[in-house]
Amino acid sequence: MIMTPMIETFVMHFGEMGSRWGFNRTVGQMYALLVITEDPISANDIAEALSVSRGNVSMGLKELQAWQLIQTHHKPADRKEYYQTNGSIWDMANRVFEERRKREMDPTLSLIRDILLDSPANAKEEYAQEKLQEVHNLLEGIVKWSSELQRLGPEKLDTLMKLGSGVGKVLDMKDKLLLKASPNDNKA
Amino acid sequence: MIMTPMIETFVMHFGEMGSRWGFNRTVGQMYALLVITEDPISANDIAEALSVSRGNVSMGLKELQAWQLIQTHHKPADRKEYYQTNGSIWDMANRVFEERRKREMDPTLSLIRDILLDSPANAKEEYAQEKLQEVHNLLEGIVKWSSELQRLGPEKLDTLMKLGSGVGKVLDMKDKLLLKASPNDNKA
DNA sequence: TTAAAGTTTCAGTAAATACTGAAACTTTAA
């Protein structure tokens, strides 16, 4: 399989960015290729298109499957497996966010919780714990908020996005609104 | 300067996480140390506490200053420079988000824009461009949205966070609300 | 049940990234 220059440009770029997004270069290239290719393609096609070893492709496919970003597809009378992307671009963004949360926030949150269980040995540690509490609150806030956004689903998210700077206005009014709707539902 | 075990635990952990957050291990350790230390400390203090070369500390301080995460502090009758964190934890999170946006989104956005200017050479490229448009819209959405959140400022952000699942409800009502408030202000 | 087709694993190698230590440079008190 051979890529047109346009497609190659994007695939290579996505590979470079991939490492910043949480997967390695080859995995990034593979995913990009699968996204912009309509028909399911085989592992060999991928290896050939990207000039990458077959073993490396296999590893990458495994990772993409773990992320649930691709699915297999079978052609009749062909035991080879073909691959295509799974879900929308939005789904993939959600996966990436979730995976990164796991790698970038969860470990720190849990470590800080442990540290906060100990009582401070001196004034310096007392100050340190105050700061750790702040970091903890921030991380917890981000985690809760992002899972909230995911729960909203794409449609509402889209509404929220389009609202843009209107968010401020809506917030200003929310007390009034929620109060009318159900007076006791306005705490958390 | 010597760190207590509690402080060391956090500093080392933050160093490891640092690389996932966009700065290297030493920079992460340095920032953590500065966050949990109340008094301004010198570059030598940092090097000693972290058992890291003086040169490396200098590089790290430069980077933290570029990110505007620290500021210098001078003691009377002492030409040495002392350092302390600049702004709140929230400010630092904003800096990190912004920096990552620059590294992780902007280059891809601009590349995709370029690609979309070319006309597709065949059906495959046409499909590819459709997909690229989707990716573009997603990235643009995230960028706009995140700068929107930054513009809201910490207080409103906090309201939004605390609102949690209430966001859905507020959204359901926003049409009614905004309509009443200013009938022509409800598009973007 | 065998062999052809395909998939996975892994040890060794290559590439990218970060760190050290020493030397060069800058600042300022005397």
Add this chain to the structure above:
DNA sequence: TTAAAGTTTCAGTATTTACTGAAACTTTAA
């Protein structure tokens, strides 16, 4: 204006991470 104190730079080295190619393993049609 000099030298002591401090800061910055950089070439070489170490560490980490990713990739290759070959061998081991798995599946299934005949």
